[in-house]
Amino acid sequence: GDSVTQMEGPVTLSEEAFLTINCTYTATGYPSLFWYVQYPGEGLQLLLKATKADDKGSNKGFEATYRKETTSFHLEKGSVQVSDSAVYFCALRSGGSYIPTFGRGTSLIVHP
Amino acid sequence: EADIYQTPRYLVIGTGKKITLECSQTMGHDKMYWYQQDPGMELHLIHYSYGVNSTEKGDLSSESTVSRIRTEHFPLTLESARPSHTSQYLCASSEGVNQPQHFGDGTRLSIL
Numbered sequence: 064g065d066s067v068t069q070m071e072g073p074v075t076l077s078e079e080a081f082l083t084i085n086c087t088y089t090a091t092g093y094p095s096l097f098w099y100v101q102y103p104g105e106g107l108q109l110l111l112k113a114t115k116a117d118d119k120g121s122n123k124g125f126e127a128t129y130r131k132e133t134t135s136f137h138l139e140k141g142s143v144q145v146s147d148s149a150v151y152f153c154a155l156r157s158g159g160s161y162i163p164t165f166g167r168g169t170s171l172i173v174h175p
Numbered sequence: 176e177a178d179i180y181q182t183p184r185y186l187v188i189g190t191g192k193k194i195t196l197e198c199s200q201t202m203g204h205d206k207m208y209w210y211q212q213d214p215g216m217e218l219h220l221i222h223y224s225y226g227v228n229s230t231e232k233g234d235l236s237s238e239s240t241v242s243r244i245r246t247e248h249f250p251l252t253l254e255s256a257r258p259s260h261t262s263q264y265l266c267a268s269s270e271g272v273n274q275p276q277h278f279g280d281g282t283r284l285s286i287l
């Protein structure tokens with residue numbers, strides 16, 4: 064079956080540091096890939112997505128590239144802010160399925 | 176801006192009570208989902224629906240039930256609450272296969 068593996072957290076960074084959160088997947092066919100963010104006390108919200116190989120999703124300074132050859136979708140940001148402190152979830156949807164597969168989530172803590 | 180609404184946001188209640196968690200969406204989405212989110216952040220799918228009069232159990236065994244009488248409404252019911260039901264419950268909806276999910280802000284449930 065499908066699976067998503069994220070790096071374990073928490074990831075602790077100082078403000079303006081570079082962020083990478085690793086995500087690799089196993090899926091049949093050509094899945095769509097997503098990153099969601101969950102701020103404290105809220106539900107998940109879509110951060111970015113990519114639907115085919117070599118697509119780059121981007122939003123709010125975050126980027127992730129769909130790498131079919133390495134089955135990866137790593138999340139990056141060049142300069143994090145305290146307001147980026149949240150939990151980040153990598154997810155996929157295999158073709159034809161309405162049920163997504165989520166990673167376990169990675170907590171990011173950014174210090175001033 | 177949330178187009179999917181969950182009530183109540185917080186509920187503290189005694190063992191044995193019947194509880195209904197409400198979820199409504201204004202986007203006309205056919206697909207709706209209920210997740211249980213544990214303190215370690217991981218999401219567990221407990222119920223989903225492909226449309227009116229369609230409901231299915233998810234991966235995580237749950238003592239709850241759901242109904243889908245109207246497209247916009249997907250309530251979850253616990254007939255007799257127990258302390259093991261203490262958790263956060265997230266409702267979500269989506270459109271097509273490659274589309275992301277939209278999440279509500281969740282209900283944090285505590286059973287005493």
